Amino acid sequence: MKTAFLICSVVLLTACGEKPQEVKGVRTDKPAYSGTGVAPFTEAGWKAGDKDGWANHLKARATYGMNDHVRAPK
Amino acid sequence: MARMKFICDAERCIECNGCVTACKNEHEVPWGVNRRRVVTLNDGVPGEKSISVACMHCSDAPCMAVCPVNCFYKTEEGVVLHDKDICIGCGYCSYACPFGAPQFSSSGTFGVRGKMDKCTFCAGGPEEHGSQAEFEKYGRNRLAEGKLPACAEMCSTKALLAGDGDVITDILRGRVISRGKGAEVWGWGTAYGNQAKQGA
Secondary structure, eight states: OHHHHHHHHHHHHGGGGGOOOOOOOOOOOOOOOOOOSSSGGGSSSSSSTTTTHHHHHHHHHHHHOOHHHSSSSS | OOOEEEEOOOTTTOOOOHHHHHHHHTTTTTTTTTSEEEEEEESTTTTTTEEEEEEEOOTOOOHHHTTTTOOOOETTTEEEEEOTTTTTOOOHHHHHHHHHHOOOOOOSTTTTOOSSEETTBBOSSOEEEEEEHHHHHHOOOGGGGOOOOOOHHHHHHOOEEEEHHHHHHHHHHHOOOHHHHOOOOOOOHHHHHHHHHHHH
16 A cells, blocks of 8 residues: 555656756857858958958948038038 | 947937838838837927937847846847747837837737847847848848948938947037037937946
């Protein structure tokens, strides 16, 4: 009787076990300056993988495209 | 290194919704989801002001703090992105965001929110850059193409500025000096206010 009770307890309590719930987190994402590898859509003026070149290209693009005070005649 | 930020110059915004249209077109955002929208304060009253609002990619992003599945991450450039394969659509980020940026498509079965969608600063997501999978989930990755967000580049009055924080603040500073007013930048303090404290 005691053995049967123990076996039943083990079987029933097995369901109480818990699977690990670790936070998965995001997959790795390559940095933007690594480029897309899709040449037709990539702007000229910088090379994929060149971090400083990419940053300078974006700065120049922002200055030219958004700062109309620089472009407008004085 | 560039730290990407948005500024909306309320002195210039004319509520044309060009930024909203550019965003929807560039990323083929589904019906009912607006990653960017234009909000008008004191509409109809003389002196009304309009501002273009989307995810501000906060320095200390509240959406990242509350996400129970940790689907958010921040890129080297300070752009806050998320992984739709991890998102469970709980909506906590929607309650936490001070700008109302997180969007949920209501096209699924009723009662199901679906995956969260938001402005990516045109930086795609964790899928391979330029891939079809990235485009379908997150839209175009213009940053990796050497371009700035479509909303700002399409802005007809250049009210919406996007790019390296130092560059766009210089542009705004020049405007403020020139016109003598309009130095207030809506949302800037909320989004980037803790930057100095964090050292980010």
